[in-house]
Amino acid sequence: xxxxxxxxxxxxxxxxxxxxxxxxxxxxxxxxxxxxxxxxxxxxxxxxxxxxxxxxxxxxxxxxxxxxxxxxxxxxxxxxxxxxxxxxxxxxxxxxxxxxxxxxxxxxxxxxxxxxxxxxxxxxxxxxxxxxxxxxxxxxxxxxxxxxxxxxxxxxxxxxxxxxxxxxxxxxxxxxxxxxxxxxxxxxxxxxxxxxxxxxxxxxxxxxxxxxxxxxxxxxxxxxxxxxxxxxxxxxxxxxxxxxxxxxxxxxxxxxxxxxxxxxxxxxxxxxxxxxxxxxxxxxxxxxxxxxxxxxxxxxxxxxxxxxxxxxxxxxxxxxxxxx
Numbered sequence: 001x002x003x004x005x006x007x008x009x010x011x012x013x014x015x016x017x018x019x020x021x022x023x024x025x026x027x028x029x030x031x032x033x034x035x036x037x038x039x040x041x042x043x044x045x046x047x048x049x050x051x052x053x054x055x056x057x058x059x060x061x062x063x064x065x066x067x068x069x070x071x072x073x074x075x076x077x078x079x080x081x082x083x084x085x086x087x088x089x090x091x092x093x094x095x096x097x098x099x100x101x102x103x104x105x106x107x108x109x110x111x112x113x114x115x116x117x118x119x120x121x122x123x124x125x126x127x128x129x130x131x132x133x134x135x136x137x138x139x140x141x142x143x144x145x146x147x148x149x150x151x152x153x154x155x156x157x158x159x160x161x162x163x164x165x166x167x168x169x170x171x172x173x174x175x176x177x178x179x180x181x182x183x184x185x186x187x188x189x190x191x192x193x194x195x196x197x198x199x200x201x202x203x204x205x206x207x208x209x210x211x212x213x214x215x216x217x218x219x220x221x222x223x224x225x226x227x228x229x230x231x232x233x234x235x236x237x238x239x240x241x242x243x244x245x246x247x248x249x250x251x252x253x254x255x256x257x258x259x260x261x262x263x264x265x266x267x268x269x270x271x272x273x274x275x276x277x278x279x280x281x282x283x284x285x286x287x288x289x290x291x292x293x294x295x296x297x298x299x300x301x302x303x304x305x306x307x308x309x310x311x312x313x314x315x316x317x318x319x320x321x322x323x324x
Contacts, residue, residue: 007031007281008076010066010102012093013084014055015040018107022082023049025277034069034076037062066100078102080280087190088183091116098127105132105280108193110291112185114299117288124288132285136272137198139279142265146258147202150227159203159228161258162315163195168251169236174216181302187219189298192234195256196223197294203228206297211304212314221301222313228258231315240317 009026013019014036026033027049035054036046046053056062069077081097083090083106091111097104098120110133111117120131137143150159169178177183184190200206204226213220217237223230238251245253256263279285308314 005030007079008034009080009082010034010062010078010097011036011082011084012038012062012096013086014038014043014046016084019084020045020049021273022084022105022277024271025273026050026082028271028274029277029281031080031281034078035062035065063096066096066102070100080105083107086177086183087112087185088177091120094120094131095123098123098129098131101127101129103130103132103280105134105277105285107134108197108291109185109189109295109298110288111295112189112299114292114296117292117295121288130285131288132276132280133287133291134273134276135194135197135201135286135290136276137194137265138201138286139272139275140265142263143198143202146263150202159259161199161203161228161230161256163199163230163232164253164255164315164317165191165195165233166235166237166240166242166245166253167191168238168241170238173236179216181216185298186214186302187217187234187236188214188301191236192219192232193294193298195232196297197291199223199228199230200225200293200297203230205293209297209301209304210309210313211301211306212308212318214306219301220315220318221304222315223297229313231313233315233317 009031011019011022011033015038023033033050033053035056036043037056037059039057041057043055046055054065056065066078078100079102081102081104083093083104085093087109090106094104094106111120124131173179178190206223206225208224209221211221218235218240220233223232242253276285311319
């Protein structure tokens, strides 16, 4: 049972990689996880954060439980649904939250297609509930300082940016939903969307985009933003890891270079979900309008033909032939 001051949360996707950060955020903000859902029953992690969580492996039984709590106005009736399910299920699970009179806090991407956002806006208006997206990089102190610095620059200078993100994934990745473009949105959506959101948030809206490489393991291209030119490279191929990362035994290489300056923001990732939850609970969370630009971008990238119009817009890793 929860206290009068705390809020009740349900969690969808409790066995997933990112779910523990949501559990930690719920606990850190003084709230209670009352029920959880996952087709996998490997969810012993729940006990690390909460003592009493009703758990379900079947959506139908979970749906019935949450609905009964609402109709009976039970003390454990759900106020928020945290959504960590596969990308292609986000839209359905958000609508589940709204029709049960709960706000939704959903991982990226909020949905796979821009038209899903339009339908969710209608659902928000109809139910009076809100949809929030976890755009945690906007709350990273280094990124916030960078945004302030760029906004203070009145020179009108166009910035030159290289984004490189390589995160090693084994064969399992390609057999899972993450390796299915129809379910995950592909590499650009699955691992790139939070970086694209961050860059457009700082440097302005998209004016032009190109795709220079696209396969099941890698994607690269060029973005012309209002105030910046961005060359980007994303990969889940272990062979793309650069020697310094391999030598250090790191499974991930993450780099953002702006006008030749490396922006270091690798530290400080662990508690960003808690900051997101605090913003949501205070009524300042990131909603559908904030999520839309990056959703529209990754949707368009998936449909673009691979071209290389200007070598200066091509990421160095593509130029060097590391993309094989």
